[in-house]
Amino acid sequence: MMKYDVCVVGSGAGAGPVIYELSKAGFNVVVLEKGPWFNTEHFSKDEMVATRRDLYKSDLEGEFHVVESKNDAGEWEAKTTQASGKSYWNGNCVGGSSNFMSAYFHRLKPNDFKLASTYPDTYEGSNTVDWPISYDDLEPYYAKVETEIGVSGKVVPHKALEPRSTEDFPYPPLGTNVFGEWVKEAAKEENVQTFPAPRGIISSPKGKRKACYHSNYCGSFGCSSDAKGSSRAALLDQAIETGNCKIIPHAKVFHLDCGDGEEIQRAKYYDSSGEKNIVEARLFVVACQAVETSRLLLMSKSDKFPNGLANNSGNVGKNLLFAGGGAGSGIFDLNKLDEDKRKKFDIPLTFVNQATQDFYEIDDEEFGPVTKGGTIDFLIEHSAPMPKLIRQKRDENGKLLYGSALKSKIHDSFRNKKRVRFEVFNDWIPNDDSFIKLSEEHVDKWGDPVGHIRIGYLDEMIRVGKYIAKKATRILFHTGARDLQFTISGAPPRNLMAGGCRFGTDPKTSVLDANCQAHEVNNLYVTDASFMPTGGSVPYTFTIYANSFRVADKIIERLNSEA
Amino acid sequence: MPQIPEHLANLEAWESSRRRFVKSVLLAGVALQIPIFTSCSNITFKGNVKVSDEQASILNLVLNKLWPDDGNGPSIKDLNTQNYILNLLLQEEKHKYHNKFIVEGIDWANETSKENLKADILNLSSDELDKLMEIMIEDEYGSKWCSVLITYTYESLILDPEYGAQPNEVGWTWLGHTPGSPRPDSSNNYDALFKMVNDEV
Numbered sequence: 001m002m003k004y005d006v007c008v009v010g011s012g013a014g015a016g017p018v019i020y021e022l023s024k025a026g027f028n029v030v031v032l033e034k035g036p037w038f039n040t041e042h043f044s045k046d047e048m049v050a051t052r053r054d055l056y057k058s059d060l061e062g063e064f065h066v067v068e069s070k071n072d073a074g075e076w077e078a079k080t081t082q083a084s085g086k087s088y089w090n091g092n093c094v095g096g097s098s099n100f101m102s103a104y105f106h107r108l109k110p111n112d113f114k115l116a117s118t119y120p121d122t123y124e125g126s127n128t129v130d131w132p133i134s135y136d137d138l139e140p141y142y143a144k145v146e147t148e149i150g151v152s153g154k155v156v157p158h159k160a161l162e163p164r165s166t167e168d169f170p171y172p173p174l175g176t177n178v179f180g181e182w183v184k185e186a187a188k189e190e191n192v193q194t195f196p197a198p199r200g201i202i203s204s205p206k207g208k209r210k211a212c213y214h215s216n217y218c219g220s221f222g223c224s225s226d227a228k229g230s231s232r233a234a235l236l237d238q239a240i241e242t243g244n245c246k247i248i249p250h251a252k253v254f255h256l257d258c259g260d261g262e263e264i265q266r267a268k269y270y271d272s273s274g275e276k277n278i279v280e281a282r283l284f285v286v287a288c289q290a291v292e293t294s295r296l297l298l299m300s301k302s303d304k305f306p307n308g309l310a311n312n313s314g315n316v317g318k319n320l321l322f323a324g325g326g327a328g329s330g331i332f333d334l335n336k337l338d339e340d341k342r343k344k345f346d347i348p349l350t351f352v353n354q355a356t357q358d359f360y361e362i363d364d365e366e367f368g369p370v371t372k373g374g375t376i377d378f379l380i381e382h383s384a385p386m387p388k389l390i391r392q393k394r395d396e397n398g399k400l401l402y403g404s405a406l407k408s409k410i411h412d413s414f415r416n417k418k419r420v421r422f423e424v425f426n427d428w429i430p431n432d433d434s435f436i437k438l439s440e441e442h443v444d445k446w447g448d449p450v451g452h453i454r455i456g457y458l459d460e461m462i463r464v465g466k467y468i469a470k471k472a473t474r475i476l477f478h479t480g481a482r483d484l485q486f487t488i489s490g491a492p493p494r495n496l497m498a499g500g501c502r503f504g505t506d507p508k509t510s511v512l513d514a515n516c517q518a519h520e521v522n523n524l525y526v527t528d529a530s531f532m533p534t535g536g537s538v539p540y541t542f543t544i545y546a547n548s549f550r551v552a553d554k555i556i557e558r559l560n561s562e563a
Numbered sequence: 564m565p566q567i568p569e570h571l572a573n574l575e576a577w578e579s580s581r582r583r584f585v586k587s588v589l590l591a592g593v594a595l596q597i598p599i600f601t602s603c604s605n606i607t608f609k610g611n612v613k614v615s616d617e618q619a620s621i622l623n624l625v626l627n628k629l630w631p632d633d634g635n636g637p638s639i640k641d642l643n644t645q646n647y648i649l650n651l652l653l654q655e656e657k658h659k660y661h662n663k664f665i666v667e668g669i670d671w672a673n674e675t676s677k678e679n680l681k682a683d684i685l686n687l688s689s690d691e692l693d694k695l696m697e698i699m700i701e702d703e704y705g706s707k708w709c710s711v712l713i714t715y716t717y718e719s720l721i722l723d724p725e726y727g728a729q730p731n732e733v734g735w736t737w738l739g740h741t742p743g744s745p746r747p748d749s750s751n752n753y754d755a756l757f758k759m760v761n762d763e764v
Contacts, residue, residue, distance in 0.1 A: 036762065038759065041750070042750075042751045042759070044743075044746055044747040044748070045742065045743020045744060045745065045746065045747075046747035046752065046753070047721070047722055048718075048726055048753045049751075049752070049753050049756055052718060052722070053753060055756055055757060055760060059760075213744075215743050215744050216742070217743030221743065224744075224745055250762050272761075272762035348741040383740075383741070383743065384743070385721045385738065386717060386718075389717045389720070390714070400700050400710055402700065402709060402713065403628060403629065403631055403696075404631055404633045404635065406629075406630070407630065407631070407633065407635050411635060411636060411737065411738070414738040414739060415739055
């Protein structure tokens, strides 16, 4: 049997850079991906596939999670995602969920790497710790992502702008709806500065990838031009071209086998017919999204690791992170706009790309001591019509509408109204009640224990989120939007997950070292968002990519030295 | 009294994410090739569920109350909604509780009519039918059943005509909606990708 240099489990944003860099460096890489291998031609703008039947996600019929959260009485209550219908899967295919991201690419700030020491009062009593690396360690890799994955935007000075080694993004800003200008002007009314939001979407061609053509359906949909910087389009296709990379789709890894030793000897996986197979390699890199990465390690028990691989410290699965914050919206009555404004606004172009980080740190006496805040991104509702239809189903009292009243409301909402939105991102504070473990009751279609997720959050996260959402709402008001509302809660965005295998310098309190190599297992690396002890107040994908490029360099250095 | 399926207890989640509910759609491509409901035939499911002529007529009646032909936009007939739904049911051998819920709901609607208005639903006057609809909407089970039917009506309104509904894009035209580009075709529609997901190609 062939023994590969490196076996990578997963193929999304955490895996792509490692696969790409190691293949280019001449190492033999095998990738085990649970899902199918779609190519660009398979991605159309089809709501049936993407959202109505959720075909890009694992089928809850055979693969699900147990999710535990507090009920109204404050008691923990567990429910399977089969029962709730709320899937925690995000992209079951080669390239993973990076195929379907909206690609808001904000960098972390220097303080995000040292939250515990910067804001000791805020995070007292939580599990917040500083990162074992600094912003300066990651900065070159952010710059690399901007080039290799492709980030479009324009750098403008603002109070939270992070230090940069390059002057600007390599791709100019994408075209935007006029609403972006309205947001910019409205923010000034509140003495808030916005800036063009960087996107992991290229605005001019790069190799075989075409520029964004504004397909009208973006987030949740695969990209038909490969402008979106998915792991598949930006990295894996080139890795394959080296001749050093083999991707095996429909390969569900269920055990990383150490035998009776302390290093992994082989990965065991099920193929599409349920048959068991093995792959042998020198090094193993796990990157199958935070929940499933911890689950795989916990499932990989052996004599040396009776509590799961790399888990003699008991830290695997702990300090799971989602993203704090929430969203808000307002409505424009198109009939109240003058003809010119309406014409410019009501076009099928939904990119707004205006953000503010004026509240990334909250310095407001009324709020309390200076503390960590977050990011606001402004948007127009997605063009895909079903979510808009669903929102029309009920009257103001929650009663189901039907008949002519329903049709009339729908017609009015599509013809005369446009919904604008904002999203708030603030830190999900790590705590003892946010973790993943193996279910003791439920198994998946292969008979393996499913992941049991407990979702606990701290009230401070909600307090910060609401503060920022109120600021965003005021800005929306000045744009002219009405019927303003927002929701900030502890319900996690299921597409933003991190932690579970946090990195650190102390093997007693962390799973990985500063290079994302397992403290306890010499030939194991974890390169998805699992490594993050804290997540920052931005979406995670940019940082996942950057860190994976960083770790790829460490692995190459090691393999070269061992050769 | 039939039961509400567990996953429909949280209707909002189901509406936004429902593949487990109707994985069926091995369907779409196949569905369009299946001779569908005619006024003198029974529709037999591969499971044990059948839709009789009477049940199909009741479904059609309720759909037309939920989405009436009132001159404002396309009707159920224009959208081909009933055939769209029956096709989904025909393809749903892997998720029997789905067609079970819809078909049981049809029977429940008729029973509710008999119980409250002392007549079969198909024999109600227009005013009586309006009254029955209000009774159903106020009922937890009835409200969820009607909500599911509305969601399927929505699908027939806005999904690509590739799937057998909204012929000539009548739904998009009414809403002034511009679809995303590219649109699905036989090489990448649900049927094609479903086979890929299940490694059948």
